[in-house]
Amino acid sequence: MSDHNSKENIFMPRQAEVINSKWLTPTEKHFLLKMKDGKSFEFIPGQIVETGLPGWGEIPLGLSSSPTQKETFELVIRKVGKVSTALVGLDKGDTMFIRGPLGNGFPVEEFIEKDVLVIAGGIGLVPTRSMINYILDMRKSFKNFTIFFGCRDNDCRLFIDDLETWHTDDNVNCFETMDNPSDGWNKNTGVITTLFSKTEIDKETYVIICGPPIMYKFVIGELRKIGIPDEHVFVDLERRMKCGVGKCGHCQINDKYVCIDGPVFRYSEIDGLEEAI
Amino acid sequence: MQKLFLQDENLGSFVSTLIKNYPVIGPVAKKTRFVFSNLKSSDDLRLDYDTTILPPKKVFFPTKQNLLEFDGNSIKGCINPKNNILFGVHPYDIKAISMLDKLFSENHRDNNYLANREATIIIGSNVQNHYKHAFFGTQCKDMELKGHDMFLTKIIGGYAVETLTEKGNKLIQSGKFEQLDEEKIREAEEVNRKADENCPEKINFSSEEIKEKIRASFDSDIWDELSKKCFSCSSCNTVCPTCYCFDVQDQWAIDQKSGVRYRRWDGCLSIDFSEVSVQGGTENFRETRASRFRHRVMRKTAYLNDKLGFPACVGCGRCSGACTINIANPVKIIERIMEV
Numbered sequence: 001m002s003d004h005n006s007k008e009n010i011f012m013p014r015q016a017e018v019i020n021s022k023w024l025t026p027t028e029k030h031f032l033l034k035m036k037d038g039k040s041f042e043f044i045p046g047q048i049v050e051t052g053l054p055g056w057g058e059i060p061l062g063l064s065s066s067p068t069q070k071e072t073f074e075l076v077i078r079k080v081g082k083v084s085t086a087l088v089g090l091d092k093g094d095t096m097f098i099r100g101p102l103g104n105g106f107p108v109e110e111f112i113e114k115d116v117l118v119i120a121g122g123i124g125l126v127p128t129r130s131m132i133n134y135i136l137d138m139r140k141s142f143k144n145f146t147i148f149f150g151c152r153d154n155d156c157r158l159f160i161d162d163l164e165t166w167h168t169d170d171n172v173n174c175f176e177t178m179d180n181p182s183d184g185w186n187k188n189t190g191v192i193t194t195l196f197s198k199t200e201i202d203k204e205t206y207v208i209i210c211g212p213p214i215m216y217k218f219v220i221g222e223l224r225k226i227g228i229p230d231e232h233v234f235v236d237l238e239r240r241m242k243c244g245v246g247k248c249g250h251c252q253i254n255d256k257y258v259c260i261d262g263p264v265f266r267y268s269e270i271d272g273l274e275e276a277i
Numbered sequence: 278m279q280k281l282f283l284q285d286e287n288l289g290s291f292v293s294t295l296i297k298n299y300p301v302i303g304p305v306a307k308k309t310r311f312v313f314s315n316l317k318s319s320d321d322l323r324l325d326y327d328t329t330i331l332p333p334k335k336v337f338f339p340t341k342q343n344l345l346e347f348d349g350n351s352i353k354g355c356i357n358p359k360n361n362i363l364f365g366v367h368p369y370d371i372k373a374i375s376m377l378d379k380l381f382s383e384n385h386r387d388n389n390y391l392a393n394r395e396a397t398i399i400i401g402s403n404v405q406n407h408y409k410h411a412f413f414g415t416q417c418k419d420m421e422l423k424g425h426d427m428f429l430t431k432i433i434g435g436y437a438v439e440t441l442t443e444k445g446n447k448l449i450q451s452g453k454f455e456q457l458d459e460e461k462i463r464e465a466e467e468v469n470r471k472a473d474e475n476c477p478e479k480i481n482f483s484s485e486e487i488k489e490k491i492r493a494s495f496d497s498d499i500w501d502e503l504s505k506k507c508f509s510c511s512s513c514n515t516v517c518p519t520c521y522c523f524d525v526q527d528q529w530a531i532d533q534k535s536g537v538r539y540r541r542w543d544g545c546l547s548i549d550f551s552e553v554s555v556q557g558g559t560e561n562f563r564e565t566r567a568s569r570f571r572h573r574v575m576r577k578t579a580y581l582n583d584k585l586g587f588p589a590c591v592g593c594g595r596c597s598g599a600c601t602i603n604i605a606n607p608v609k610i611i612e613r614i615m616e617v
Contacts (some may be wrong), residue, residue, distance in 0.1 A: 009354035011344040053345035057527045081554035120440045245385035249522030255580035
């Protein structure tokens with residue numbers, strides 16, 4: 001039972017100030033935030049925060065910056081529902097309400113001294129960007145580093161500045177594709193799996209995947225062809241995480257709660273869970 | 278702890294004294310059924326109830342519970358427990374409460390529940406009349422009955438009373454209790470044994486057998502068959518003493534500046550339970566009736582069983598009675614799956 005008179009409330013958010021904001025695409029807005037209590041916000045790449053506004057509600061979001069960036073952290077909000085529409089209305093100086101970090105995050109230490117491949121589809125780049133920037137900041141700890149990014153069309157291409165930097169950075173092999181590009185697109189055209197023919201991926205590689213539900217099984221099929229074991233593949237899943245603390249039941253996939261057992265899952269642990277992917 | 282006797286004629290004054298000192302919540306008649314409700318008088322208490330429409334979890338986990346109050350950007354919590362007594366809880370509901378205690382305590386401790394729970398003194402009572410769908414006699418049989426502070430068993434001439442905690446001991450001074458002799462202790466044990474034995478419905482498989490078989494049936498077509506008529510109304514979730522899923526919503530006050538963030542009971546059988554907003558619409562991770570129906574059964578028999586050591590179904594039979602089209606009865610569901 002609880003400690004006597006304990007009034008600590010797991011639903012109590014903390015305030016963060018919007019230091020900067022910028023639209024990345026017509027529907028996705030980027031926020032640079034700082035905790036108002038002056039404390040640094042410590043987390044692991046892949047962890048989430050419940051982000052909200054009083055009167056509107058909360059939504060789960062993957063942290064988008066690297067934890068090596070100490071003073072501030074970044075979130076990207078896609079305008080889709082009631083809460084996200086309210087949140088994208090915020091600008092510099094406004095207050096956002098944060099609970100977290102929540103969930104497990106990527107097992108970063110397992111990736112050390114390994115080849116790493118990050119596969120991100122569309123908005124899946126938001127949480128994986130945290131790991132990408134972490135690896136780039138700690139580059140010497142990792143071996144070959146490859147990024148596959150794919151999106152539907154030009155309107156879905158986000159973090160363009162980052163992508164352009166990664167394309168020219170010798171520390172990372174970045175490959176990009178688009179399903180339906182506009183005129184002037186000089187990179188690959190097609191779904192994300194077409195990028196596998198562009199480079200050699202070693203079967204000892206550790207892989208991170210985040211993207212729309214449809215993407216996973218095709219990508220995993222390609223990884224299996226290379227011979228990468230499911231134990232080395234990590235997927236970052238999205239569900240209706242409501243409480244964020246493993247109680248409310250909304251994000252449950254079979255016997256796993258995405259908000260506390262995930263959002264990052266080793267693929268070998270969820271393969272065969274019908275509701276997972 | 279103590280074992281005492283309370284004569285029939287002294288129950289009323291005991292309850293009346295408690296009502297003077299605490300809010301007392303107990304089973305009272307409501308039309309043809311019973312509900313847990315605040316007792317205005319000891320005469321309202323119906324210890325002969327079969328079962329209540331909603332389980333007593335509502336005392337600590339209200340159907341709608343404020344979590345936060347806000348005014349502009351200022352937010353405060355709403356944990357403010359009131360001492361009370363929950364009187365007349367049947368053993369199966371005591372077991373369900375123990376399960377919720379564990380589930381709300383593990384990982385992130387939820388004091389919105391636990392503070393209310395701690396502020397509540399629980400007085401259990403034996404089942405004098407069986408609900409027509411009760412099967413608690415064959416459910417969670419080996420689970421220790423604990424978490425309550427006092428227990429009353431109806432025997433000839435009165436009640437065999439057992440106190441289990443200091444809180445329970447303190448209540449003794451509120452009534453005219455007498456010594457309980459060995460014969461009455463044995464009589465009470467027999468009454469409780471018979472209550473289990475006389476359940477109108479029974480599950481004749483072990484929870485381990487059931488868990489294994491149900492897990493093995495995950496991909497079976499049986500879920501389509503079983504759920505074909507499901508209205509996705511979640512009545513089975515709503516009346517369940519171990520269901521604890523909830524939704525969190527915000528509500529503005531009329532000034533459009535202040536308001537509350539609250540939770541309300543939610544159920545995994547409802548269509549929108551696993552739905553998320555995505556660009557251009559929604560995505561539902563348990564879109565079919567069969568997958569939702571299966572999730573409830575899996576959760577009760579397998580997923581939570583792994584965590585709790587017992588199935589998260591205590592055999593109260595409320596869901597069997599609440600289901601409009603009579604497909605929620607766990608006894609029948611399990612029998613059908615076991616024969617596949």
